[in-house]
Amino acid sequence: MNNTKTALVTGANKGIGFAIAQGLGAMGFTVAVGARDDVRRKEAVERLRAADIDAFGVALDVTSDDSVAAAAEAIERTAGRLDVLVNNAGIGGRTDGGAQDPTTLDLDVVRTVLETNVLGVVRVTNAMLPLLRRASSPRIVNMSSNMGSLTLQTGPVLTAYAPSKSMLNSVTVQYARRLADTAVIVNAACPGYVATDFTGFGGSRTPEQGAAIAVRLATLPDDGPRGGFFDDAGVVPW
Ligand code: NDP
Numbered sequence: 001m002n003n004t005k006t007a008l009v010t011g012a013n014k015g016i017g018f019a020i021a022q023g024l025g026a027m028g029f030t031v032a033v034g035a036r037d038d039v040r041r042k043e044a045v046e047r048l049r050a051a052d053i054d055a056f057g058v059a060l061d062v063t064s065d066d067s068v069a070a071a072a073e074a075i076e077r078t079a080g081r082l083d084v085l086v087n088n089a090g091i092g093g094r095t096d097g098g099a100q101d102p103t104t105l106d107l108d109v110v111r112t113v114l115e116t117n118v119l120g121v122v123r124v125t126n127a128m129l130p131l132l133r134r135a136s137s138p139r140i141v142n143m144s145s146n147m148g149s150l151t152l153q154t155g156p157v158l159t160a161y162a163p164s165k166s167m168l169n170s171v172t173v174q175y176a177r178r179l180a181d182t183a184v185i186v187n188a189a190c191p192g193y194v195a196t197d198f199t200g201f202g203g204s205r206t207p208e209q210g211a212a213i214a215v216r217l218a219t220l221p222d223d224g225p226r227g228g229f230f231d232d233a234g235v236v237p238w
Pocket of ligand 1: 010011012013014015016017034035036037040060061062063088089090091116143144145146190191192193194195196197198199203
């Protein structure tokens with residue numbers, strides 16, 4: 001086992017996830033680039049290596065038990081432990097035909113979005129926890145959204161996506177409580193409104209700006225906050 005810290009970022013082939021990989025890599029982490037598509041994953045690893053970042057690809061579809069189990073085995077073989085897990089992969093879900101209007105809600109869209117945005121996080125986290133527990137200062141960051149804030153009630157009405165992030169916030173708190181007497185620090189992050197495929201590149205922030213809070217929470221000191229929800233400006237209300 002070497003002294004270089006390893007970080008797994010899910011959905012790291014593009015957007016905010018790629019920028020998180022870049023940010024952690026620039027800080028000296030070896031980055032495990034979690035991505036489901038072989039070509040997109042290889043291209044991302046090559047782009048990171050071209051920027052002098054120590055990166056390796058990990059095939060990872062967060063909706064598949066087999067894929068997630070194989071990813072954990074690959075990281076164990078390559079790195080022996082995991083210092084940081086950023087659960088970034090997420091989807092918005094279809095919106096056509098009133099699919100995310102609460103009054104005409106397509107329940108299949110809800111199931112699909114929850115499978116990735118919530119169950120995917122649980123699946124990946126539980127597969128990686130044995131590797132995280134081997135690290136001295138393990139950190140987990142769940143990429144949430146202020147659209148999941150019941151207090152702010154912000155953004156468009158999206159009745160699959162927004163509640164998926166509310167549930168992710170709740171799940172984050174459950175993990176933080178369960179892991180309170182361990183070294184594993186778990187928090188949720190909001191990246192702001194970021195120009196990526198996800199927003200049709202309509203967001204006002206760059207992926208690097210969106211990545212900053214995740215990088216910060218991934219590198220918290222041992223006395224850092226636990227079970228919170230943060231953006232660049234500080235605490236986001238639940
Ligand atoms: P993008 O659509 O640009 O990227 C999403 C990433 O998640 C892609 O790498 C995608 O892979 C991956 N992904 C989706 N489903 C799976 C899966 N089943 N298994 C593995 N990877 C998967 O989105 P953003 O970068 O904008 O979003 C990243 C996170 O930030 C999401 O959780 C999103 O909810 C959150 N967020 C984004 C905001 C924004 O303004 N952009 C605002 C608030 C939160 P592939 O390329 O294969 O599809």
